[in-house]
Amino acid sequence: MKGHGPPYNEQVNVDLHCHSTISDGTLTPETLAQRAQANGVELWALTDHDELGGVARAQEAALDLGMHFLTGVEISASYGANTLHIVGLGVDPTHPDLCAGMTSIRTGRERRARLMNESLAQAGITGAFEGALKYAGNPNLISRTHFARHLVKTGVCRDPNEVFRRYLTPGKPGFVPHQWATLADAVTWIRRAGGMAILAHPGRYPLTANQEYALLSEFKTLGGLGIEVITGSHSPAEFIQYAQVARETGLAASCGSDFHAPGESRIDLGDLPAMPDDLPKVWDLLADRIHHPRLAG
Numbered sequence: 527m528k529g530h531g532p533p534y535n536e537q538v539n540v541d542l543h544c545h546s547t548i549s550d551g552t553l554t555p556e557t558l559a560q561r562a563q564a565n566g567v568e569l570w571a572l573t574d575h576d577e578l579g580g581v582a583r584a585q586e587a588a589l590d591l592g593m594h595f596l597t598g599v600e601i602s603a604s605y606g607a608n609t610l611h612i613v614g615l616g617v618d619p620t621h622p623d624l625c626a627g628m629t630s631i632r633t634g635r636e637r638r639a640r641l642m643n644e645s646l647a648q649a650g651i652t653g654a655f656e657g658a659l660k661y662a663g664n665p666n667l668i669s670r671t672h673f674a675r676h677l678v679k680t681g682v683c684r685d686p687n688e689v690f691r692r693y694l695t696p697g698k699p700g701f702v703p704h705q706w707a708t709l710a711d712a713v714t715w716i717r718r719a720g721g722m723a724i725l726a727h728p729g730r731y732p733l734t735a736n737q738e739y740a741l742l743s744e745f746k747t748l749g750g751l752g753i754e755v756i757t758g759s760h761s762p763a764e765f766i767q768y769a770q771v772a773r774e775t776g777l778a779a780s781c782g783s784d785f786h787a788p789g790e791s792r793i794d795l796g797d798l799p800a801m802p803d804d805l806p807k808v809w810d811l812l813a814d815r816i817h818h819p820r821l822a823g
């Protein structure tokens with residue numbers, strides 16, 4: 527795999543998590559596909575937040591470029607006071623239950639954004655809703671990322687990370703608690719649409735070891751089958767930690783850059799460290815859902 531040398535060169539380059547302008551990425555599905563292919567990705571999925579609107583475009587572009595493709599989505603779910611992200615791979619992007627679920631989640635976003643605007647205004651930052659909206663390629667999917675880009679552009683913070691440290695997170699100005707899907711709904715919609723539910727970037731949730739164990743048990747009971755091990759959201763220590771979690775839980779391992787924007791994301795498309803050889807891979811379980819390029823094998 528590019529940039530990581532032997533013995534990893536023989537591994538297939540898989541990137542199953544990223545975002546386009548249909549959610550909070552800055553590149554169109556087509557431009558993302560080109561970047562993935564240029565970076566050596568062989569099996570790719572687009573996983574926009576709560577949106578399937580980019581999947582057909584991404585698939586078309588990916589197959590034209592000779593990549594193998596899995597459909598995808600990243601669903602926001604509330605779990606106690608925490609927000610979890612559940613990636614669905616191999617879903618039918620037209621399935622009525624999944625589409626209705628995504629529409630229902632998106633509906634609350636504008637109201638939340640207006641409340642975020644009010645909260646920021648109380649902290650002396652005005653006009654943030656209008657500012658964030660300028661960055662939203664899809665007005666139905668206004669996200670904290672768009673607020674972050676606006677606050678960087680207007681000089682309130684130096685980079686998005688600083689924004690999330692000082693604003694938009696629990697206890698800070700601009701944070702508004704929000705009710706997303708339930709974990710059960712997110713997993714059920716994905717399963718009904720023929721896909722596999724994968725717990726995204728588990729290292730990012732502020733859970734104790736016991737709480738994480740309870741989450742993993744509940745996720746498996748609901749029918750969740752995978753867990754992200756290698757992701758742009760994990761540190762190298764977390765790659766090792768969650769590889770071990772995959773072994774202990776029997777969840778299949780997934781990997782994805784979580785790429786959002788050039789110069790913003792820690793890991794570029796296709797530039798992930800290799801997955802441990804011994805782990806069962808989500809793409810092996812999803813073999814019959816993979817779309818293959820027209821010309822190449």
Ligand code: AMP
Nearest residue numbers: 550575602668669670671686687690786
């Ligand atoms: P939302 O779905 O509107 O709550 O926005 C969540 C998005 O914010 C995530 O998908 C990330 O893209 C972004 N995000 C969250 N925390 C951070 C962070 N610390 N630095 C940069 N982006 C972040």
Ligand code: MN
Nearest residue numbers: 545550671786
């Ligand atoms: Mn995002």
Ligand code: MN
Nearest residue numbers: 600611726727
């Ligand atoms: Mn996420």
Ligand code: MN
Nearest residue numbers: 543545600784
């Ligand atoms: Mn993501």
